Every structure is written in structure tokens, then in C-alpha cells.
Amino acid sequence: MAGNSLVLPIVLWGRKAPTHCISAILLMDDVSMIVTGCHDGQISLWDLSFDLEINPRALLFGHTASVTCLSKASASSEKQYIVSASESGEMCLWDVNDGRCIEFTKLACTHTGIQFYQFPVGTQREGRLLCHGHYPEILVVDVTSLEVLYSLVSKISPDWISSMSIIRSHRTQEDTVVAVSVTGILKVWIITSEVSHMQDTEPLFEEESKPIYCQNCQSISFCAFTQQSLLVVCSKYWRVFDAGDYSLLCSVPSENGQTWTGGDFVSADKVIIWTEDGQSFIYKLPASCLPASDTFRSDVGKAVENLIPPLLFSVLDRADKQLLICPPVTRFFYGRRECFHKLLIQGDSSGRLCIWSVPDTLEVQDKTKGLEMTTSTSLQAAFHKLTPRPAGIIDQLSLIPNSNEPLKVTASVYIPAHGRLVCGREDGSIVIVPATQTAIVQLLQGEHMLRRGWPPHRTLRGHRNKVTCLLYPHQVSPR
Amino acid sequence: MAAAMASAAERAVLEEEFKWLLQEEVHGVLRQLQDILKEASHRFALPVGGTEGPIKQENFMLGTSSTDQVKGVLMLQGDALCQADINLKMPRNNQLLHFTFREDKQWKLQQIQDARNHVNQAIYLLTNRDINYQFKTGSEVLKLMDAVMLQLTRARNRLTTPATLTLPEIASSGLTKMFTPALPSDILVNFYINLNKLCLTVYQLHALQPNSTKNFRPTGGSILHNPGAMFECGSQRYEVSHVHKVECVVPWLNDALVFFTVSLQLCQQLKDKVRGLLAGDSLCFKRVSDLLKWMT
Numbered sequence: 001m002a003g004n005s006l007v008l009p010i011v012l013w014g015r016k017a018p019t020h021c022i023s024a025i026l027l028m029d030d031v032s033m034i035v036t037g038c039h040d041g042q043i044s045l046w047d048l049s050f051d052l053e054i055n056p057r058a059l060l061f062g063h064t065a066s067v068t069c070l071s072k073a074s075a076s077s078e079k080q081y082i083v084s085a086s087e088s089g090e091m092c093l094w095d096v097n098d099g100r101c102i103e104f105t106k107l108a109c110t111h112t113g114i115q116f117y118q119f120p121v122g123t124q125r126e127g128r129l130l131c132h133g134h135y136p137e138i139l140v141v142d143v144t145s146l147e148v149l150y151s152l153v154s155k156i157s158p159d160w161i162s163s164m165s166i167i168r169s170h171r172t173q174e175d176t177v178v179a180v181s182v183t184g185i186l187k188v189w190i191i192t193s194e195v196s197h198m199q200d201t202e203p204l205f206e207e208e209s210k211p212i213y214c215q216n217c218q219s220i221s222f223c224a225f226t227q228q229s230l231l232v233v234c235s236k237y238w239r240v241f242d243a244g245d246y247s248l249l250c251s252v253p254s255e256n257g258q259t260w261t262g263g264d265f266v267s268a269d270k271v272i273i274w275t276e277d278g279q280s281f282i283y284k285l286p287a288s289c290l291p292a293s294d295t296f297r298s299d300v301g302k303a304v305e306n307l308i309p310p311l312l313f314s315v316l317d318r319a320d321k322q323l324l325i326c327p328p329v330t331r332f333f334y335g336r337r338e339c340f341h342k343l344l345i346q347g348d349s350s351g352r353l354c355i356w357s358v359p360d361t362l363e364v365q366d367k368t369k370g371l372e373m374t375t376s377t378s379l380q381a382a383f384h385k386l387t388p389r390p391a392g393i394i395d396q397l398s399l400i401p402n403s404n405e406p407l408k409v410t411a412s413v414y415i416p417a418h419g420r421l422v423c424g425r426e427d428g429s430i431v432i433v434p435a436t437q438t439a440i441v442q443l444l445q446g447e448h449m450l451r452r453g454w455p456p457h458r459t460l461r462g463h464r465n466k467v468t469c470l471l472y473p474h475q476v477s478p479r
Numbered sequence: 480m481a482a483a484m485a486s487a488a489e490r491a492v493l494e495e496e497f498k499w500l501l502q503e504e505v506h507g508v509l510r511q512l513q514d515i516l517k518e519a520s521h522r523f524a525l526p527v528g529g530t531e532g533p534i535k536q537e538n539f540m541l542g543t544s545s546t547d548q549v550k551g552v553l554m555l556q557g558d559a560l561c562q563a564d565i566n567l568k569m570p571r572n573n574q575l576l577h578f579t580f581r582e583d584k585q586w587k588l589q590q591i592q593d594a595r596n597h598v599n600q601a602i603y604l605l606t607n608r609d610i611n612y613q614f615k616t617g618s619e620v621l622k623l624m625d626a627v628m629l630q631l632t633r634a635r636n637r638l639t640t641p642a643t644l645t646l647p648e649i650a651s652s653g654l655t656k657m658f659t660p661a662l663p664s665d666i667l668v669n670f671y672i673n674l675n676k677l678c679l680t681v682y683q684l685h686a687l688q689p690n691s692t693k694n695f696r697p698t699g700g701s702i703l704h705n706p707g708a709m710f711e712c713g714s715q716r717y718e719v720s721h722v723h724k725v726e727c728v729v730p731w732l733n734d735a736l737v738f739f740t741v742s743l744q745l746c747q748q749l750k751d752k753v754r755g756l757l758a759g760d761s762l763c764f765k766r767v768s769d770l771l772k773w774m775t
Contacts (some may be wrong), residue, residue, distance in 0.1 A: 160592075
């Protein structure tokens with residue numbers, strides 16, 4: 001839908017919200033909107049109010065495969081752009097204010113992570129997207145044209161990158177990209193302002209390649225509070241490293257067969273790590289991990305088993321344990337604007353978003369209670385709250401006595417040549433209605449509201465069970 | 480057949496079957512899948528963190544018949560060619576040219592690394608779903624099978640679909656600079672994996688004169704270019720005069736492809752069983768009616 005003329009589709013959803021099995025989450029910088037991508041390729045925009053009330057606003061259609069990652073794509077607060085990538089290699093640039101797709105491209109490979117960063121180019125800073133995925137390098141992509149400008153490659157053991165973090169050093173004015181490959185090797189690239197400035201840049205080789213023996217790395221985060229440590233979360237353990245020389249400071253294994261799926265720093269001395277089941281744990285780091293303490297780095301060089309372990313501080317659990325068909329997606333966001341919210345946001349396969357607001361001063365929690373969820377809603381819950389209820393296309397013809405729900409439509413085909421919509425229903429009946437007139441009934445008020453059984457329609461009865469498939473052969477081939 | 484049956488007894492049977500499916504059958508299939516995929520992963524034989532010792536090196540002879548104008552002996556170590564010995568008989572003057580990789584130079588076959596990584600992703604998806612894990616719904620099983628099948632399909636596609644490259648891309652690939660003695664400027668070389676075979680292609684070029692009357696049409700990307708293909712590199716235009724392709728089957732790639740096919744079948748069969756039960760088709764009734772048909 002790129003282009004100047006905007007065609008706004010209007011959708012008659014019906015009572016049941018569309019499925020939204022969340023696969024990616026993003027919180028916009030001004031904490032006013034949450035963007036979620038799902039396994040079917042749609043992207044949902046949810047408005048977030050000051051008191052953390054969530055309200056789904058729009059559903060963006062564009063991708064044909066599941067959304068793998070989302071990232072912001074603009075720095076300024078006027079343009080709110082995001083970029084999304086899917087399993088089939090599609091990349092889309094969206095304006096989330098009006099839901100327009102501004103740019104679209106398709107690459108041969110899938111991205112599994114994208115981060116927006118402003119690199120210094122000469123005296124200015126230009127926005128770039130750093131992408132990694134099922135290919136052995138990090139691609140630096142122009143944020144407006146979605147073209148690959150250059151790539152960060154490895155000389156030693158080049159392989160797919162699992163996770164990546166960008167560090168800005170105020171001391172040296174250099175930007176460092178730190179990444180972990182699928183074989184557990186830490187890679188470091190240094191991007192100076194000359195590199196970003198060159199046209200047709202040659203690939204940039206890594207500055208350092210250090211095996212850190214981290215298998216199945218899920219995430220890597222740089223501590224924004226101390227600027228001196230790195231958190232690496234793998235599926236069976238999570239570790240803190242010194243960001244200066246990448247030496248190991250502490251390590252925590254997972255318990256009870258749980259799998260860690262990510263984590264982040266919540267303050268200078270606390271980290272939050274979440275699992276595949278949707279539980280999150282806040283740990284207090286030992287003094288040997290804190291640059292401010294006298295015993296910083298006192299454990300460096302010791303074997304993993306002998307490191308002082310962090311203390312479990314608090315557990316964040318879901319209020320209702322609904323049955324999920326795939327692991328939920330959890331991410332921690334630290335708002336940098338007016339409201340310094342620290343939010344843990346989780347989206348799951350039922351189209352539900354849960355938010356925990358992590359207070360700045362965390363007191364020791366009662367271990368059995370944990371930090372309570374602040375708010376939660378789902379697409380279906382939002383649909384239930386609406387009055388009047390969202391209408392389906394032939395609801396007025398599908399009333400069942402003694403039931404609140406209309407008869408379900410189970411198959412349909414639209415015949416443009418005759419302007420007719422044919423709907424098969426779960427009781428075996430087939431209804432043929434004039435398409436535009438039936439839409440008018442739901443959307444507009446008028447004389448038709450007084451007439452019963454309007455629009456004129458035909459009902460065919462013959463099947464005993466729900467209609468599963470309808471075909472109008474003439475539309476497919478005139479013969 | 481079973482969807483319309485509302486009888487309580489029949490529904491109870493369906494529920495029992497479904498419980499059995501989620502608790503026993505699914506885990507049996509997943510264990511089989513894990514075993515097969517671990518075998519497949521071993522075929523790709525790459526050490527993890529340098530703890531498993533030196534990777535085995537295998538030699539492959541490409542082009543063994545006496546009529547082949549190109550012969551090559553390639554040494555494959557994991558996902559990289561670590562040595563290449565190529566003999567090329569030039570057609571015009573019957574001159575025999577010989578090239579080898581420069582010392583310590585390796586050519587990485589990205590297709591193999593990608594296929595290996597996809598297999599490992601599939602194994603990872605199955606790792607935490609062993610006998611101790613309780614599946615609560617059929618949809619959960621279907622979603623897991625979809626994710627595993629996606630990785631296996633991708634792994635297979637990486638081996639069956641080599642990259643389409645344009646001739647300028649082949650000329651600037653860095654491979655041309657890896658040989659000693661240096662490749663002459665009218666020879667291009669490319670390696671790739673096609674299905675279970677390691678392939679070596681050699682293109683002999685002839686430079687087009689600027690005042691040539693030939694209609695210059697640069698060729699697009701392709702896995703294998705044909706004689707007559709034209710391209711421009713720098714300020715010089717070329718036309719392909721001869722193409723030589725030799726290949727050799729890599730047995731462990733063959734094994735891996737077989738493992739992919741078997742695993743995909745297992746996943747699909749499990750999906751069909753789960754979907755059937757979710758739709759109300761009883762496996763038990765099907766078997767009984769099959770048995771009856773066989774008996775009568």
C-alpha cells in the first residue's frame with residue numbers, strides 16, 4: 001500500500017477478534033504505543049495511556065509470513081516510523097501514526113533481529129538499521145530506502161549472529177557493535193565516523209573475536225546504568241561480563257528444567273531474566289559484578305562453579321495461566337522520555353498483552369507474592385468491551401433464538417461480477433446477499449433499518465453440517 | 480464421518496484417544512525426530528567451541544573421466560574447502576594448467592553452514608519438549624511441528640538451491656584471488672553444492688573488442704551460465720566461450736538429505752493425526768473399520 005493515494009479499508013470484524021499469536025513486541029520511545037507482530041504476519045498497534053491502559057487501535061496487513069522482529073526506524077518524535085521483518089525475508093517500513101506502509105523490500109534471507117542506531121557521519125548523525133539473521137554477517141541498512149549499505153563480517157569463524165548490542169562510548173566517541181554468534185563466539189566491531197561516511201563501503205572486519213562458550217544465546221544487553229557490564233542470556237544460564245575486556249563476572253543456571261529466553265538490566269545492580277513459560281525473575285547482582293563496589297572483578301578467572309551467585313529478588317508471574325500454543329514474547333523497556341517507566345511487556349499466543357511496571361526503588365518482595373502485574377488486555381477483551389458489539393457482515397440474518405451469538409459463517413466467496421457475497425454457515429445453510437447493500441446495513445443508518453429481512457437475500461439449505469468450502473467456478477475460468 | 484456423532488460414549492472415546500495422543504504418541508514421535516536430527520547434525524561434523532578435536536577432512540575427486548577437460552581434487556573440512564587442486568586442459572592449445580589454493584586459504588561453502596544451522600535450530604525447538612514436558616492442546620503440537628518443518632525445509636532448500644550469481648559477482652567473489660599460480664584473467668571459477676553434490680564450474684572467457692559487431696546483452700544471475708553469456712567487468716566486456724562443470728557426490732550430504740525427508744514425513748504424519756482427532760475423526764474407529772474391511 002505504498003503511494004500517495006490512501007485507500008482506507010473498513011472492516012466488519014464480527015464478535016470474535018482475529019487471532020493474534022504474538023511473535024514480536026516493540027514499545028515506542030514516547031511510551032504511547034505498543035506495536036506487536038504476529039505469526040500470521042499482521043502487526044497490531046495498541047495505544048498506551050499515561051496510566052498504562054492498553055487499547056488496540058489498528059491492525060496492519062502486509063507480511064505474508066510470521067513477523068520475526070520489530071524495531072523503531074526514526075529518531076525524531078514527529079515521524080513515528082517502525083520497521084518489521086518476516087520469515088520470508090520481507091522488510092516493511094511503516095508510519096504508525098496512520099498505518100501506511102512507506103517502503104517494502106524482500107531479501108533472500110530472514111532477519112531475526114533489527115536495531116536502530118544513529119551513527120555519526122561527519123558532523124551529523126544518520127539513522128541506520130543494523131540487522132542480523134540467518135546469514136553470517138551484520139547488515140547495515142539505510143533507514144529510508146531499506147537498502148543494504150555495507151556489512152560487518154568476520155574473518156575468524158564467520159557464522160550466523162544470535163544477538164547483538166550497540167554500545168556508545170562517550171570516552172572514545174566510537175560506536176561498538178558487540179554480538180554473539182551461534183557457535184558462542186563474541187564478536188566486536190568498531191564503527192568510526194569515517195566508516196559511516198564512505199560511499200560504497202567495503203565490508204568491515206571484526207576488531208575482536210573471543211570465544212565465550214555461550215550456547216544458544218538469546219539476548220545480549222549493555223548496562224545503560226553503569227556503562228561497564230554486559231548481560232548475556234542463554235537458554236540454560238545467564239552471565240554477566242565486564243564490557244571492557246569481556247571477562248566473566250557471574251553465571252546463573254536455569255532451574256526446574258526452565259529455559260531462559262531473554263533478559264535486561266533494570267538498574268545498576270539488578271537484572272530481570274524471563275523464561276519460556278512467561279515467568280520473569282529479578283536478581284540482585286553480587287558485589288563482584290558492580291563497578292561501584294570495592295570487590296568488582298574479584299571473581300575474574302575463577303571457574304564458573306566458584307563464582308558468587310546473584311540473589312533472587314522477585315518473581316513476576318502471569319495472573320491467569322491461560323493455555324498457550326507457543327512461548328510468549330517478553331521484553332523489557334526503559335522509557336527515556338518524560339515518564340521514566342520501566343516496563344516489562346509480555347505478549348502471548350492468545351493475543352494478550354501483559355504489563356508489569358517495575359518501580360525504581362524495588363524493596364525486597366515477599367517471595368511468594370512477587371511483583372504484581374499492572375495491567376493486561378487482549379484483542380478479544382477489547383472487542384467484548386465495545387458497545388455496540390462489532391458487527392459481522394450478515395449478523396442481522398443470522399439470529400438464533402435463545403442465543404446471544406449469531407450463527408457463525410464458516411466459508412465465503414465474493415462474486416464481483418454480480419456484486420454478491422455468498423456465505424456458508426455452521427448449520428449447513430448458504431446465504432447469498434448483495435454485497436454492498438449488506439455492508440450498508442451494518443455501517444449506515446437509513447430506511448433499511450425499518451424493513452425486516454433486508455437486504456433481499458436467498459437462503460439455500462441442503463447440507464447438514466457446517467459448510468467448509470465454497471467455489472464459484474465461473475469466476476476462475478469462463479469455461 | 481465422526482464430526483456429527485454427538486453420542487456421549489463416542490465423545491468419551493475421542494477424548495481418551497486425544498489424551499493418549501498428547502501424552503504418549505507425540506513424545507514417541509518427538510524422540511524419533513530428535514534421534515534422526517542428531518544423526519543429521521553429526522553429519523555436518525563441526526566442532527562446538529573447539530572442544531571436539533580436529534574435524535575430519537575428506538577428499539573429493541571431481542571429473543575423473545579422461546574426456547573431462549577439468550579435473551579437480553577438493554578437500555572439504557566441515558563447511559569449507561581447505562584445499563583445491565585443479566587441472567584444466569585448454570581446448571585451443573591443449574596446454575595443461577594447474578592451480579591450487581594458496582596456503583592457508585579456505586573457501587567457505589555458505590550453503591553447508593546454513594543447512595547445519597537450520598538443523599540445529601530444529602533440534603533446539605525439540606530440546607525442551609521431551610517426556611517431561613506436558614502438551615496441553617493439540618494446537619501446541621501443530622505449532623511445534625510447523626516450526627520444526629520450516630527449519631528442515633529451509634535446511635533442505637539451502638542444499639538444493641545454490642545461489643544465483645551474475646558473472647560480475649563470480650568475477651569479484653574473491654575466489655579468483657585464492658589460487659597459485661594466479662588464475663589468468665580469462666578464467667572464472669565457482670564452487671557450490673547442488674543437492675548432494677559438490678560442483679566445480681570453470682568458465683573460459685574471451686574478451687570482446689570495443690568495436691565488435693556483436694550485440695552486447697549482459698546476462699542476469701544464474702546458477703550455471705551458458706556459453707555465449709556476456710558481462711562487463713571494469714571497462715572490459717567478456718563473452719563466455721566454454722563452460723566446464725564437474726561434480727562429485729558427497730556421501731554425508733546424501734545422508735543428511737535422506738534424514739530431512741524422513742523427519743519431514745514424521746512431522747507431517749503427526750500433524751495429520753492431531754488434526755484428524757481435533758476434527759473429531761477417531762483413529763480407533765478408523766483402525767477398526769480398516770480391520771473390518773480387511774476381514775470381509
